Amino acid sequence: xxxxAAGPLARVAFAETERSATHEGHDHANAPEGHxxxxxxxxxxxxxxxxxxxxxVPPPALPHKPGRVRDYSLVARDVEIEVAQGVHFPxxxxxxxxxGPVIRATEDxxxxxxxxxxxxxxHTIHFHGIHPANMDGVFEIVPRGGEYTxxxxxxxxxMQLYHCHSTPLKKHIHKxxxxxxxxxxxxxxxxxxxxVMVLNGFDTDGDGENNFYAVNGPAFYYARYPxxxxxxxxxxxxxxxxxxxDLINSFHLHGDFFRxxxxxxxxxVEYTDNVILGQGERGIIEIDFANTGRxxxxxxQSEFAELGWMGFFEVVE
Amino acid sequence: MTTVAARAxxxxxxxxxxxxxxxxxxxxxxxxxxxxxxxxxxxTPPPADVFxxxxxxxxxxxxxxxxxxxxxxxxxxATVTVDDAIVPxxxxxxxxxxxxxxxTIVIPFAWVEDEPMLIGITSSSGIQTTHEVPxxxxxxxxxxxxxxxxxxxxxxxxxxxxxxxxxxxxxxxxARPEWLAAFMxxxxxxxxxxALEALSEAFALQAALPSALGGAGVVLLGFVGSYLTLTFLxxxxxxxxxxxxxxxxxxxxxxxLAIGTSFAFGELALGTFLIIGFMIHNxxxxxxxxxxxxxxxxxSFARLGLLVLIAGAPAILGTWLGGYVRSDVLGVLFxxxxxxxxxxxxxxxxxxxxxxxxxxxxxxxxxxxxLAGVAIMYATGVLAG
Numbered sequence: 257x258x259x260x261a262a263g264p265l266a267r268v269a270f271a272e273t274e275r276s277a278t279h280e281g282h283d284h285a286n287a288p289e290g291h292x293x294x295x296x297x298x299x300x301x302x303x304x305x306x307x308x309x310x311x312x313v314p315p316p317a318l319p320h321k322p323g324r325v326r327d328y329s330l331v332a333r334d335v336e337i338e339v340a341q342g343v344h345f346p347x348x349x350x351x352x353x354x355x356g357p358v359i360r361a362t363e364d365x366x367x368x369x370x371x372x373x374x375x376x377x378x379h380t381i382h383f384h385g386i387h388p389a390n391m392d393g394v395f396e397i398v399p400r401g402g403e404y405t406x407x408x409x410x411x412x413x414x415m416q417l418y419h420c421h422s423t424p425l426k427k428h429i430h431k432x433x434x435x436x437x438x439x440x441x442x443x444x445x446x447x448x449x450x451x452v453m454v455l456n457g458f459d460t461d462g463d464g465e466n467n468f469y470a471v472n473g474p475a476f477y478y479a480r481y482p483x484x485x486x487x488x489x490x491x492x493x494x495x496x497x498x499x500x501x502d503l504i505n506s507f508h509l510h511g512d513f514f515r516x517x518x519x520x521x522x523x524x525v526e527y528t529d530n531v532i533l534g535q536g537e538r539g540i541i542e543i544d545f546a547n548t549g550r551x552x553x554x555x556x557q558s559e560f561a562e563l564g565w566m567g568f569f570e571v572v573e
Numbered sequence: 574m575t576t577v578a579a580r581a582x583x584x585x586x587x588x589x590x591x592x593x594x595x596x597x598x599x600x601x602x603x604x605x606x607x608x609x610x611x612x613x614x615x616x617t618p619p620p621a622d623v624f625x626x627x628x629x630x631x632x633x634x635x636x637x638x639x640x641x642x643x644x645x646x647x648x649x650x651a652t653v654t655v656d657d658a659i660v661p662x663x664x665x666x667x668x669x670x671x672x673x674x675x676x677t678i679v680i681p682f683a684w685v686e687d688e689p690m691l692i693g694i695t696s697s698s699g700i701q702t703t704h705e706v707p708x709x710x711x712x713x714x715x716x717x718x719x720x721x722x723x724x725x726x727x728x729x730x731x732x733x734x735x736x737x738x739x740x741x742x743x744x745x746x747x748a749r750p751e752w753l754a755a756f757m758x759x760x761x762x763x764x765x766x767x768a769l770e771a772l773s774e775a776f777a778l779q780a781a782l783p784s785a786l787g788g789a790g791v792v793l794l795g796f797v798g799s800y801l802t803l804t805f806l807x808x809x810x811x812x813x814x815x816x817x818x819x820x821x822x823x824x825x826x827x828x829x830l831a832i833g834t835s836f837a838f839g840e841l842a843l844g845t846f847l848i849i850g851f852m853i854h855n856x857x858x859x860x861x862x863x864x865x866x867x868x869x870x871x872x873s874f875a876r877l878g879l880l881v882l883i884a885g886a887p888a889i890l891g892t893w894l895g896g897y898v899r900s901d902v903l904g905v906l907f908x909x910x911x912x913x914x915x916x917x918x919x920x921x922x923x924x925x926x927x928x929x930x931x932x933x934x935x936x937x938x939x940x941x942x943x944l945a946g947v948a949i950m951y952a953t954g955v956l957a958g
Binding site for chain 1: 650
């Protein structure tokens with residue numbers, strides 16, 4: 257079975273940093289300063305979570321085969337998640353995490369998403385893409401305990417996203433009901449080390465402003481557990497901005513440049529080290545690292561970076 | 574006949590304990606099964622989860638934030654921000670604070686002198702408590718130099734003006750009885766002014782206290798405590814001048830406390846002008862003591878010195894305490910006590926006026942003097958900002 261574009265997943269791993277400075281006690285004479293105080297065990301993030309780790313790596317791309325059925329099952333659940341070190345947030349999730357699972361299909365696959373609402377509130381799934389009106393997740397509100405099956409051909413290829421479209425919209429999105437939706441082109445992309453990054457934020461005190469910013473969930477997760485990638489193969493990041501309240505977010509890479517494909521298409525390609533994303537904006541980033549070592553990535557909105565949206569690549573040979 | 578016997582038997586004394594015993598039984602029953610009663614009423618609202626920021630200190634390369642849990646439920650410190658950026662921190666004290674427990678958050682931080690700052694403490698439930706610092710500057714450490722400085726400030730605003738005011742004593746002795754009555758009424762006016770000022774300060778401090786530390790009743794406690802103490806003393810110490818000095822002294826203690834605290838926390842620019850303002854304000858207090866002292870046939874220098882110390886020296890103690898220790902509860906109690914003492918002395922002076930003033934309490938000299946006392950305190954108070 258030809259697994260196209262399904263990068264050498266084994267190479268995408270988390271680097272454990274060696275630093276073991278403690279935050280208990282008072283010996284900050286030797287304590288690290290600046291960004292060095294925000295990496296590895298010093299980074300204030302949550303305990304390692306397989307659920308969160310699973311969000312970073314998308315399921316493999318499959319070859320083009322029109323009409324093939326791709327089944328996914330999403331359950332809306334109210335769960336308390338740890339969004340920053342020691343901070344618990346009553347989230348509304350798809351399958352227990354915010355963002356929800358990555359949905360992936362190849363163009364012309366028949367996507368079938370079984371949705372069950374186990375939350376306290378009515379929810380839907382609204383996919384970005386081309387589909388019939390009754391598959392849009394706007395009018396077919398799924399009540400508590402209800403079910404709905406979204407079924408439509410996956411198109412157009414590119415980087416898409418999904419989120420709840422119940423009202424109040426702002427609340428249903430910022431509580432955690434969103435995720436990445438990848439539609440692969442009929443002509444397979446080149447093999448790469450593939451990653452998914454959903455930019456998000458959490459307003460934990462309900463004042464209409466985010467208290468924490470992150471990628472794929474918890475603040476500073478990839479600062480605490482840097483992402484290990486190989487220099488010898490392209491790193492491809494499927495990126496989507498699902499931050500509420502703030503109009504824009506961004507992705508900035510240190511020490512290198514990348515190609516940015518807007519909405520994951522070929523029409524608009526940019527060579528840059530910083531890409532600005534409005535709410536709901538998404539695309540594909542391809543990095544060919546020139547050097548090995550530890551490279552930071554973060555929102556170029558410094559405030560977001562210092563409130564959790566900051567991480568590191570550990571680039572190895 | 575039987576009632577008398579029962580009274581005498583002491584059984585009725587034991588009966589007085591019955592309500593207490595029944596209360597204990599009901600309380601323990603409720604404490605063990607109270608949850609079900611709450612369930613009948615529905616859910617209780619979630620806790621506010623807001624920290625009480627007691628004090629922020631700036632040391633070279635370090636910020637120390639003292640926080641207290643003011644609510645019934647436990648409160649856990651999760652993350653700390655400085656100017657909307659998450660920062661690493663050390664904890665001196667527990668991470669999870671029980672009711673009224675405190676901890677000091679020590680943040681290694683290269684803060685910028687004189688710049689405003691926003692400190693945020695986020696609880697485990699995600700509620701952020703923010704505390705604005707108007708300007709960051711190094712918190713004074715107790716040092717001999719600072720000790721001397723605070724002492725001098727207290728001396729200047731407390732002892733010196735009261736001493737100066739007392740120099741009016743010889744002139745007052747030669748004053749006609751109408752004028753003396755007017756000055757005595759003026760003393761009552763200024764004390765009434767001080768009482769109201771202290772009371773309002775006590776309420777302001779009390780309002781800023783965590784609700785768990787008591788409501789407005791704390792103010793009444795301080796007020797009544799000192800009022801009754803002074804009433805008791807007034808029948809032991811015959812000297813009116815001593816009473817006036819005590820009333821003024823308690824007020825000056827509070828004033829010193831306020832000056833010391835505000836200065837130490839950067840809320841007050843302690844300029845020369847301000848000190849001059851306080852001095853002029855407080856000279857009037859010396860006049861009040863001098864007027865009361867005309868009662869005494871002969872006043873030795875030692876006696877005068879004692880009066881100055883009673884009325885003025887507490888300002889020195891106050892600045893020291895305010896500069897280095899901060900307890901809002903003590904502040905409330907002191908200001909309330911000052912208000913109580915001043916009020917009691919107003920009553921004492923009123924008694925004096927009723928019997929000694931030519932024309933009694935309603936004479937023009939007394940009414941005019943009282944009004945003048947309030948007006949002078951207000952006018953010189955404007956100088957003190």
